[in-house]
Every structure is written in structure tokens, then in C-alpha cells.
Amino acid sequence: MAVAIAAMALILAISSIQFYVHASNSVMINVGGNGSSWSSYTPQSVEIKTGDTVTWRNPMVVSEPHTVTFLKDQSFYPPPAFPVPLGFNSTNLKADSNANIDPLIISDQNGTKAVIVDNARHYNPVSVDSSGQNATYLPLNANYTMTGTEKFVSSGWLWPEGLAPQGAPPIKTFSVTFENAGKYDFLCVIHPWMTGIVTVK
Numbered sequence: 011m012a013v014a015i016a017a018m019a020l021i022l023a024i025s026s027i028q029f030y031v032h033a034s035n036s037v038m039i040n041v042g043g044n045g046s047s048w049s050s051y052t053p054q055s056v057e058i059k060t061g062d063t064v065t066w067r068n069p070m071v072v073s074e075p076h077t078v079t080f081l082k083d084q085s086f087y088p089p090p091a092f093p094v095p096l097g098f099n100s101t102n103l104k105a106d107s108n109a110n111i112d113p114l115i116i117s118d119q120n121g122t123k124a125v126i127v128d129n130a131r132h133y134n135p136v137s138v139d140s141s142g143q144n145a146t147y148l149p150l151n152a153n154y155t156m157t158g159t160e161k162f163v164s165s166g167w168l169w170p171e172g173l174a175p176q177g178a179p180p181i182k183t184f185s186v187t188f189e190n191a192g193k194y195d196f197l198c199v200i201h202p203w204m205t206g207i208v209t210v211k
């Protein structure tokens with residue numbers, strides 16, 4: 011009996027040490043959930059130390075994407091699509107004439123045509139530096155080291171594992187290692203009422 015209790019105490023001691031070491035370096039945040047929490051981050055607020063890493067993942071059971079996006083200000087909010095004025099013959103726009111696709115073309119008040127294209131910064135993992143001029147695309151499931159000077163850092167669309175639709179990058183996680191102390195607000199660009207905060211001490 012005494013041996014069993016001692017063994018149990020040892021197991022508890024080892025598991026609590028592992029938990030402590032793990033918790034001091036890495037934190038997991040669920041992006042979306044089920045029921046009433048489908049459009050919230052859980053936990054919504056975390057406090058970590060410099061050098062720690064936060065990983066976001068989407069645990070939903072339906073194919074609903076979310077993002078984790080850090081904006082320096084609202085001018086960096088990335089629309090999903092944008093118009094590009096057409097200066098060439100629109101019949102050349104189809105990459106594959108056999109595919110069931112058509113470019114979306116609009117006309118402005120002056121009759122100038124523009125084609126609507128997807129904004130790569132809305133869908134993909136990317137960072138934009140402090141100048142606001144230079145975008146760096148990150149690998150899928152990136153682990154990004156953030157200084158806090160960036161204008162924009164985003165996960166791209168995070169899908170539940172195995173539920174990314176055909177053709178979409180199957181991004182499952184996004185990790186950020188925080189180098190500097192501060193408060194880091196983030197939101198989901200698809201559901202902008204989803205907000206959270208990482209406080210780095």
C-alpha cells in the first residue's frame with residue numbers, strides 16, 4: 011500500500027512538472043467551437059511571457075473557417091476581393107476555357123471595366139512589415155516570430171482538420187512566438203466580432 015501511494019505520488023509529481031514546463035512555453039487557443047461558442051476564441055484572453063508561443067487551431071465539426079489576424083490599424087483590414095482596372099481584352103482572362111468559371115467584371119460610373127480578384131492577404135498566412143510595403147507569405151501552419159512592429163500578421167483561413175474544401179489551402183494551425191512585451195489584439199477577418207488578446211509580460 012505504501013509503495014503504491016509513493017508510486018502514485020511520483021506519477022503526480024512527474025505529470026505536474028511536465029504540465030508546468032509545457033504551460034510556461036506554449037498556449038493553445040481554440041478558434042471557434044460548437045454551439046454558442048462557434049464564433050469566439052477560447053480562451054479569449056491569455057497572458058504569457060516573452061519568448062512563449064501561442065498556437066491557434068480550429069476544432070469545429072463543420073467546415074467553417076476562421077482567421078487569427080493582428081492589425082496595426084483598421085486601414086490594414088484585408089477585404090476578401092478587390093477590383094483591378096482592365097487594360098486589356100477581357101476574353102483573355104480565362105485560364106482554362108473548359109472549366110466552369112468566369113471572371114467577375116464590373117464597370118464604374120465612367121464605364122471603365124474592372125475585374126474582381128481574390129485578395130491573397132485575406133486567405134493566406136502572411137506578414138506585412140513596419141513600413142506597410144513588404145508582404146512575406148508564410149508556410150501553411152506557420153510558426154511566426156512576431157516583433158510587434160508589423161502592420162499586419164494573419165493566419166490565413168484556418169480549417170478544421172480534414173474539412174478544408176477542395177482547392178483551399180488546408181491550414182490547420184497558426185503559431186506565433188512573441189519576442190516583446192505588450193498587448194496584442196487579434197480578430198477573425200471573416201467574423202470581425204471574434205476578438206481576443208495576448209498579453210505578453
Ligand SMILES: [Cu+2]
Pocket residue numbers: 049075076077198199200201204
Ligand atoms: Cu471566424
